[in-house]
Amino acid sequence: MWLKRWLLGHPLTTKQAVHERLSNPVALAIFSSDPLSSVAYATEEILLVLVLAGTAALHYSIGISIVIVGLVAILTASYRQVIFAYPSGGGAYVVAKSTLGEPPGLVAAAALLIDYVLTVAVSVAAGIAAITSAVPELHEHRVGLGLLAIVVLTLGNLRGVRESGKIFALPTYLFVGSLGLVIVVGLGRALFGATEPHPLPSVPAVEGLTLFLLLRAFSSGCTALTGIEAISNGVPAFRPPASQNAATTMIWMATILGGLFLGITILAYVYGLVPREEETVISQIARISLGEGALYYFMQVSTMLILILAANTSYNGFPRLASLLAQDSFLPHQMRNVGDRLAFSNGIFILGLSAALLLILFHGETHALIPLYAIGVFLSFTLSQAGMVRHWQDRKGRGWRKKFAINLTGAVATGVATVVLAITKFTHGAWMVIFLIPLLIGMFKKIQWHYKMADWQLSLTMYDRPKNPPPNIVVMPVGSVNRAVVIALDYARQRAHEIRAVHVDVDPEETAKIKADWEKWGTGIPLVILPSPYRSFLQPLLDYIEKVREENPGAWVTVVLGEVVPARWWENLLHNQRALLIKAALLFKFRVIVTDVPYHLGPY
Incomplete structure (x- = not known):
């Protein structure tokens, strides 16, 4: 317990939740770290595609970037309306479910959950790539470094929203400031001739410059838009209004x-x-703009930190979305529980574990993960905006036509982008995301069906309660006669009229001793000896319990276990192994209850 308190801090009361809300500067760092950090690799992803058509195609990167910035403006205007229309948060899932129906809502939820996991994996992989660009010797350790980063992020977020905001806000602003300095210095030098001209390198074309290639470059650059919806998902985390x-x-x-x-x-x-395997594009830009002194290394460290901390956007979005799905019984109900630090601890832990597995599976390679990225989030963009179009159609109200037009523009723009992403990235890995979405939806429906059936079976509406409670037969396994067993027997005698003490005979000499001790301490209760020719204590006991159930249909069978509780945690390894096996074997037996009667050993 002390280790948990040291790592995560002391528990917070429910009344303190209002004080955990975020100011705008802290919220910007938490919810915007993903899209802001994506500028560290979005341009590089565009160039990686364009360079396939040779040096002459690289100038298209500027036009493609302008189109993507236009999409940013459209999505910003659209999601501002989502914020005001749905102040309780929830983003694409809540909007699509309430306006378009349950199936589109589940598609949006599945797409977002996948994208949140990918965001953590991609951000961490890109952050480690930033530092290995400056220190190439660390390249072979990138997976281990990535896993360490995920552990730190998970622990930081388990401390609570405001606490994680304090931890992660400074690196976000350091990155924005340092990258802003790189751009200002670089553009200043280029405009005023303070730097040597840098002619485009001669790169041979391996593909023709086609519309499909340009669309692939556009879809790769759309990684800059991932996470832009996170603010609309987390509206309740902001201070009033x-x-x-x-x-x-x-x-x-x-x-x-x-x-x-x-x-x-x-x-x-x-x-x-042009992209180079041993150094990222943003590292090359910083090296030319700032030189190779302290400022360059400061820029690389801040890039590494923001890329890793960009995953913090997902650590806020994934648990909140999972809690909403759990409220609707599409995920286990435990996901809706708030931990003692007022954070959705279960969702945070599952996100960290999933991202770690993905990082291991793809060997920490950013370029291997990028093709899976963005398709899910653009699908949720489209459903969210289409839902808002339906929202304004149904609600109307003052100025609804303008709002309708904004969201319709967003739906069309993101819909086109989704189709482009699906086509251009399908063979590069997007097929996995497209395949996973229906699998997740099937899981959601299966979980919801379980809860519906459980509620139906637990309902008292059609329950015909018996006038008299069924009889209770106690079966008490006796491995040896000691103080723990005698106290357990006394407990059973107070609560049952029929007690059957049983001993499995695996050693005739030991059995004879136990029978003699039982004559003294068993208070007249017969001791049933179960033969075990194969020296197994468990199977004869299970067969006996099954026989009792068959002979007494409708009765309860209570198995009472006297269990030793040592004073030190490691001493548990030396006791209770049989008790654990018995409890595991009887867990799914109908009308069989296992009762532990603990006997606490004192310190010595």
Whole structure:
């Protein structure tokens, strides 16, 4: 317990929840770290595709980036309306479910859950790549470093929303400031001729410059938009007035995102850069703009931190979405429980575990994970905006036509982008996401069906309660006669009229001693000896309990176990192994109850 308190802090009362809400600057760091950090690799992903058509195609990166920034503006305007229309949060799942129906809502939820896990894996992998660009010797340890980063993120978020905000806000602003400095210095040098010209390198074309190639480059650059919906999902986390503060923070985020993304893309073209396996594009830009001194390494460290901490957006979005699904019985009900630090602890833990497995599976390679990325979030964008179109159609109200037009534009733009992403990335890994979505929906429906059946069977509506409670027969296994067994027997005698003490004979000499001791301490209760020719104590006991059930249909069979509780945790390994086996074997037996009677050993 002391270790938990040291790692996570002391419990918070429910009344303290209002004090855990976030100010706009802290909320910007938490909810916007994912889209803001994506500028570190979005431009590189565009160039990785364009360079296939040779050096002459690289100038298209600027036009593609402008189109993506336009999408940022459309989505920002659209999600601001979601914030005001749905101030309780929930994002695409709540909007689609309430306006389009349950199936579209579940599609949006499945897509977002997948994307949240991918966000953590991609962000951590990209962050480790940033540091290995500066220190190549660490490249072979990237998976281990990534797993360590996920552990730190998980523990930080288990401490609570405000606590994690304090921890993770500073690196976000350090990255924005340092990258802003790189862009300002780089553009200043380019405009005023303070830097040497950087001609585009000669790269041979391996593919033709086709519309499909340009669409692939666009879809790769759309990774810059992932996480942009997180603010609309987390409106309740803002200080009052929550909706207004969330909408303002959304504007801040979009402005910073658009400026940084365009700045990096322009500098990459001005400097004539192409992707290199041993160094990221943003590292190359920082090296040229700032030189190779302390500022360059500061930039790389801040890039590593923001890329890793970008996963914090998912650590806020995934647990909240999982709790909403759990409230609707589409996920285990434990997911809706708030932990003692006022965070959705179960969701945080499952997200960290899933991302760690993904990182191991893809060997920590950013470029291997990127093709899986974005398709899910764009699908949820489309469903959310389509839901808002239906919302304005049904509700109307003052100025609804303008709001309708904004969301319709968002639905069409993101819908087109979703189709482009699905087609261009399908063979590169997007098929896995498209395959996983229906599997998750099937899991949601199966879980909901279980809860419906459980509620029906537990309901008292048609329950015909018997006038007299059924009889209770106590079966008490006796491995040896000692103080723990005698106390358990006394407990059973107070609560049952029929007690059957049983001993499994695996050693005739030991059995004779136990029979003699039982004559003295058994208070006249007969001791049934069960033969065991194969020296198994468990199977003869289970057969006997089954025989008692068959001879007494409708009766309860209570198995009373005298269990020793040692004073030290490690001493548990030395006791109770038979008790554990008995409890595990009887867990699913109908009308069989296992009662533990603990006997606590004192310290010595």
